[in-house]
Ligand SMILES: Nc1nc2c(ncn2[C@@H]2O[C@H](COP(=O)(O)OP(=O)(O)OP(=O)(O)O)[C@@H](O)[C@H]2O)c(=O)[nH]1
């Protein structure tokens with residue numbers, strides 16, 4: 002190979018190890034998981050080989066080039082050089098699953114028709130061997146006429162071989178149509194190419210055979226065809242071509258596929274043997290996991306375990322972080338001379354950060370669990386088991402994976418809906434997904450629960466706090482279901498949508514990837530939350546501290562609050578806060594939120610939380626720290642519990658108002674990133690606006706009903 | 717005598733005779749061709765989707781898709 006820089010695309014069926022190989026070649030950390038449809042976007046990276054830099058593209062998996070879904074279209078467009086005016090790749094690395102060569106080779110024969118130089122990798126050779134499947138790479142190589150390499154993606158040695166194969170590739174494209182369509186089919190291809198594709202479309206030449214074959218076989222041609230001004234011309238040409246195939250006694254819809262599979266079987270017949278009769282471990286696990294009765298029970302049990310664990314296992318770590326910040330605050334307060342800078346750092350920055358970072362352990366546990374579910378192959382089973390229920394509520398089995406990802410964060414969840422074929426199913430999934438209790442709500446829930454739900458056990462072993470926590474997750478799920486059901490009434494194209502999904506064999510999760518993902522997500526949380534919180538808490542600290550007012554003596558000595566010096570202090574600082582800029586603003590919006598049981602301090606928090614939910618906690622921490630005695634070790638929870646209305650002496654927060662607040666957070670659309678991603682995925686401002694309005698309105702109404710209802714019932 | 721795959725819930729092996737209907741292109745691409753043997757493994761909690769084994773891999777099909785597969 003000349004010393005030329007190449008663009009190399011990784012192509013293959015879903016879940017064959019493309020991203021694993023991409024990571025090994027580029028040193029990047031693309032997401033890998035054991036279910037079809039992990040990668041839904043193109044990712045690029047670079048590989049340095051003998052001093053030359055090559056560009057590597059990781060593509061979403063696809064079963065064929067007759068794209069029907071967005072993620073599949075990306076792969077096809079990249080290969081024919083139509084993706085954002087980019088050139089066709091110089092080399093396609095076809096990643097095939099060695100345990101399942103027939104179906105994998107189908108795509109391979111299509112890609113080879115595009116006149117792109119290829120290397121074929123038979124990945125997962127370890128699993129093939131385990132199952133007694135023997136593939137004769139030499140024979141397959143001879144039949145296909147391109148380099149074929151059996152590999153195991155996690156072996157360094159094998160990746161080295163892949164690099165060698167890339168380096169010494171002659172970059173000659175294979176001859177198209179090596180699978181030899183029989184005469185009537187090949188005539189039909191020619192007719193459509195000459196009479197329609199060449200004169201009337203501006204497709205690149207290399208795409209002609211594939212496009213012609215699609216027009217011959219598929220009656221459901223894609224939209225770009227329907228909108229073509231000379232569509233009638235094409236229809237006549239296609240009808241003639243189809244008639245010719247029928248005259249030869251073939252079925253135009255199946256002729257291509259059957260011919261390709263005939264060719265494939267000739268490659269694998271003696272080239273690979275399989276003993277698939279024996280029941281594998283995977284089959285045995287499935288007998289339980291996808292069982293009619295145990296399957297759904299297990300699904301619920303797994304979710305329950307996950308939430309219980311997040312709540313209880315994370316606690317010791319949270320206490321440690323809390324301790325750290327208290328000490329950090331005190332140290333800074335003591336070392337720096339008293340003054341504005343000292344106040345700003347301690348009350349603004351450190352208090353704001355502490356309020357949010359304390360939830361890092363819970364978030365890391367959450368991602369730990371989700372990575373394990375993704376790595377083992379359970380996600381696809383969950384989709385299978387739940388599909389029946391999901392269709393009844395207007396969603397799709399494939400919605401399960403995005404919805405579970407939504408527990409972590411709505412943004413990747415919304416991206417993952419790309420694997421859903423039908424637009425209406427996909428849109429509804431997107432619209433209800435933000436109801437799933439994402440990790441940004443965790444801090445708010447955790448704060449409110451630990452302050453206002455008694456730490457007792459019910460039935461002796463289930464903690465009431467854990468149960469409330471689980472209840473909030475269920476509440477989110479129920480609201481998502483209800484919303485989906487309602488939307489289905491208004492927005493449905495009535496068509497049934499396919500659910501052809503491959504169930505991958507179970508694998509041990511890659512622990513390094515699980516831990517990497519956990520720390521990576523934790524770091525992103527700290528970074529993102531940190532950035533917003535730093536900025537907001539500095540501004541907020543200023544708004545909450547100025548203008549400085551003198552506390553009238555009668556408040557400092559208020560009889561209602563003299564019982565403890567803590568309260569006197571509290572009430573004096575409370576007076577100052579109330580008359581600050583932030584306080585003035587909070588009181589301005591108070592009438593609107595008072596019916597929900599929130600006072601003006603929560604009002605300030607709510608306002609900042611529309612940037613991102615977790616900011617709420619940082620905001621409260623800052624507000625409650627301003628003007629406080631230095632060196633205090635009172636936690637935010639205690640401050641909230643002890644906060645009293647200076648006039649009436651009534652506690653500001655009750656369990657009821659805490660519940661009302663949590664309900665508001667469960668339902669309201671308070672996340673700029675989600676709205677931005679919805680805008681991108683739906684390509685219009687309409688849906689993010691609809692989403693923001695309906696969710697926030699719903700939140701207001703539900704909180705109102707709960708709080709007023711609770712008051713009426715005497716709580 | 718041919719029947720539809722959707723009418724079979726009992727585990728067992730069956731040979732495909734024909735693939736027809738709206739979902740045919742996808743099914744064909746996935747390797748379900750006339751003459752291919754499929755093994756019915758089980759069905760999901762509410763009856764559908766069903767899980768089958770074809771060409772050594774596991775595939776799930778909804779009722780509408782299973783109705784496109786004619787078997788012996
Ligand atoms: N045993 C074994 N497992 C592998 C091998 N290569 C990849 N895997 C696993 O196969 C699964 C799928 O890998 P990915 O790299 O995410 O596959 P992908 O092709 O990018 O999948 P999509 O993005 O969904 O198209 C993961 O669980 C990997 O750890 C291999 O050679 N042997």
Ligand SMILES: [Mg+2]
Pocket residue numbers: 019020021032033039040060061062
């Ligand atoms: Mg991938």
